[in-house]
Amino acid sequence: MEDIFRFVDELGPVKVLHISLPQAGLKAVVAVDNTACGQAIGGVRMAPNVSADEACRLARAMTLKNAAAGLPHGGGKAVIFGDPRMPACDKERVVRAFAVAIAGLTEYVPGPDMGTDELAMGWVHDEIGRAVGLPRELGGIPLDEIGATGFGLAAAVEVACSAIDLDLKGARVAVQGFGAVGKHAARFLAQKGCVLVACSDSKGTVSSPDGLDVGALVSFKNAGESVTDCPCGEKAGAEAIIDVPCDIWIPAARPDVLNKGNAGRLKARIVAQGANIPCTPEAEAILESRGILVLPDFVVNAGGVICAATEYHGGNESSAFAAIDEKIRTNTLAVIQDSRRSGISTRAAAIALAMTRVRNAKRVRRWR
Ligand code: NAD
Numbered sequence: 001m002e003d004i005f006r007f008v009d010e011l012g013p014v015k016v017l018h019i020s021l022p023q024a025g026l027k028a029v030v031a032v033d034n035t036a037c038g039q040a041i042g043g044v045r046m047a048p049n050v051s052a053d054e055a056c057r058l059a060r061a062m063t064l065k066n067a068a069a070g071l072p073h074g075g076g077k078a079v080i081f082g083d084p085r086m087p088a089c090d091k092e093r094v095v096r097a098f099a100v101a102i103a104g105l106t107e108y109v110p111g112p113d114m115g116t117d118e119l120a121m122g123w124v125h126d127e128i129g130r131a132v133g134l135p136r137e138l139g140g141i142p143l144d145e146i147g148a149t150g151f152g153l154a155a156a157v158e159v160a161c162s163a164i165d166l167d168l169k170g171a172r173v174a175v176q177g178f179g180a181v182g183k184h185a186a187r188f189l190a191q192k193g194c195v196l197v198a199c200s201d202s203k204g205t206v207s208s209p210d211g212l213d214v215g216a217l218v219s220f221k222n223a224g225e226s227v228t229d230c231p232c233g234e235k236a237g238a239e240a241i242i243d244v245p246c247d248i249w250i251p252a253a254r255p256d257v258l259n260k261g262n263a264g265r266l267k268a269r270i271v272a273q274g275a276n277i278p279c280t281p282e283a284e285a286i287l288e289s290r291g292i293l294v295l296p297d298f299v300v301n302a303g304g305v306i307c308a309a310t311e312y313h314g315g316n317e318s319s320a321f322a323a324i325d326e327k328i329r330t331n332t333l334a335v336i337q338d339s340r341r342s343g344i345s346t347r348a349a350a351i352a353l354a355m356t357r358v359r360n361a362k363r364v365r366r367w368r
Helices: 052-068 087-099 118-128 148-163 180-189 216-224 240-243 281-289 302-311 317-342 346-363
Strands: 017-021 026-034 040-047 072-080 108-112 172-176 196-202 204-207 232-238 247-250 270-272 294-296
Touching: 017 087, 026 052, 026 087, 040 118, 052 148, 052 180, 052 302, 052 346, 072 087, 072 108, 087 118, 087 216, 108 118, 108 204, 108 302, 118 196, 148 180, 148 294, 148 302, 148 317, 172 180, 172 216, 172 240, 172 302, 180 196, 180 216, 180 247, 196 216, 196 240, 204 240, 204 317, 247 346, 281 294, 294 346, 302 317, 317 346
Parallel strands: 040 072, 040 108, 172 196, 172 247, 247 270, 270 294
Antiparallel strands: 017 026, 026 072, 196 204, 204 232
């Protein structure tokens, strides 16, 4: 028999809920990893091939991300087995059934993730009065529309530049993946005086050493086109972005884009991880051995969850931006300083920072 406690360590998961309601077409797993810092916040992922393992791993990632961000929240994650493109009425039935099934799991606050959106969170909220990432009409702050994660990344880059004496004004930026995270990061960095020398999406790369027009590229993406459709710069395949000389390289697309086979090609001084796990551990080791400053994903891409937590506590768009700015600046600086002081990688420093916060919170909690 499979050992259902195989994931458990000193932190959690404290609860794993398996839900099967065949009459509603619902099969789901919720992992509440740890609640020492507060109610667990984490997304609801809908996909045909999700698993309990994935829910537990992602829930742990949320514990670390929320603790690293200094939020009064633990980590959790839910997965619903199903095709997210199922007919809307079926999706509504499945998501509402999911909401009712987790009504009593009050230590978990669901949010949007791959395959779910603000409408789905609206259904959850309608059933149980508990969800983040809500439609604007219900008090939601549309984090992708306002660019919460890109804004936080830009703040982290500013801190990192001053730590390595790199002038932000005129610093050359390359963004891999020009979606919700990447295009807003480019926009906020351009406002700070950086020059976007390259960007890419799944169709290819566009680059120009003299700088690209960020506004024009964003307009093309917002119109559903590719950055390669924009009549500017030189065009090349999607992989070409790795070879563009720059100061700041921002992965904002898929996991594992930098690996041991290509990390040696990167010509940058800072890698600011917008995407989740964009570098394999081998790639991060190569980058650090080459003196490239790596800003770890769960520290610098926490703008979205900080925004969601602000929404949950009744804040508005401007308080969300203020919280993102303050928290990401403080935590990025702490990670860089700790890594230098202890001679460890920035990722090791970030994990230590998050773990210390969770352990300190556990000390004042009876069961958590
Ligand atoms: P998105 O779907 O809006 O954008 C992704 C972009 O990447 C698209 O433009 C797509 O064309 C491009 N892309 C896909 N494959 C590519 C490739 N091989 N090369 C270059 N570009 C490619 O997604 P998003 O919300 O911007 O999320 C991007 C990443 O950031 C994901 O890893 C996500 O988990 C992570 N993340 C997102 C948020 C958020 O607030 N949206 C927060 C934290 C982390």
